[in-house]
Amino acid sequence: MIHIMHIYMLAVSCLLLVCLPSFITFPVNQTGISGGVASFVCQARGEPKPTITWFKIGKKISSSGSVLRIQPLRVDRDAAIYKCSASNSAGEVSVSARLEVLEENDIPHGFPSIDLGPQLKVVEKNRTATMLCAASGNPDPEISWFKDKLPVNISSSDGRIKQLRSGRL
Ligand SMILES: *[C@@H]1O[C@H](CO)[C@@H](O)[C@H](O)[C@H]1NC(C)=O
Ligand SMILES: *[C@@H]1O[C@H](CO)[C@@H](O)[C@H](O)[C@H]1NC(C)=O
Numbered sequence: 234m235i236h237i238m239h240i241y242m243l244a245v246s247c248l249l250l251v252c253l254p255s256f257i258t259f260p261v262n263q264t265g266i267s268g269g270v271a272s273f274v275c276q277a278r279g280e281p282k283p284t285i286t287w288f289k290i291g292k293k294i295s296s297s298g299s300v301l302r303i304q305p306l307r308v309d310r311d312a313a314i315y316k317c318s319a320s321n322s323a324g325e326v327s328v329s330a331r332l333e334v335l336e337e338n339d340i341p342h343g344f345p346s347i348d349l350g351p352q353l354k355v356v357e358k359n360r361t362a363t364m365l366c367a368a369s370g371n372p373d374p375e376i377s378w379f380k381d382k383l384p385v386n387i388s389s390s391d392g393r394i395k396q397l398r399s400g401r402l
């Protein structure tokens with residue numbers, strides 16, 4: 234029964250090697266600080282390869298590509314609902330996320346802050362490079378890594394890239 238349903242779903246999203254876009258990474262609600270930075274990431278697969286378009290309160294933004302980076306943040310200008318649309322000749326899918334921007338003197342207790350950021354590194358070929366990032370906040374912040382503005386996909390690196398968790402400093 235489950236098997237039949239699966240085939241049916243594939244038939245709906247792919248027809249004659251044309252597949253409707255589907256999201257691999259989608260933007261999530263976030264809170265930034267005035268003067269700081271916010272990044273929304275939106276990646277989709279599909280056949281042909283989907284085009285990503287960003288909208289702010291329904292209006293198209295000139296920025297395209299899978300990362301929407303806003304810097305420096307301004308409370309009145311940037312706090313809004315942002316939409317990522319992925320489209321190809323098979324159709325379009327979209328997802329929205331909210332950006333909230335706080336004034337510096339409104340930062341709640343426990344808001345994440347980076348205490349130690351990664352440094353430029355020169356490493357011999359075939360050696361292991363370790364990048365450090367230490368952050369504090371309450372609850373404990375989750376740390377994500379980006380390479381050339383895109384999220385690092387640890388599972389596609391064949392074990393070459395590992396994210397290690399150290400204890401408290
Ligand atoms: C994101 O924000 C929107 C609008 O404020 C809200 O409706 C939605 O539930 C939020 N999503 C999550 C996952 O918190
Ligand atoms: C790095 O390792 C590869 C495979 O083990 C080897 O072929 C290559 O010569 C090494 N390069 C250096 C600079 O040691």
Ligand SMILES: *[C@@H]1O[C@H](CO)[C@@H](O)[C@H](O)[C@H]1NC(C)=O
Nearest residue numbers: 257258276386387388389390
């Ligand atoms: C990360 O890599 C895995 C394995 O190659 C792949 O299945 C997955 O879709 C990738 N995720 C993203 C967000 O690209």
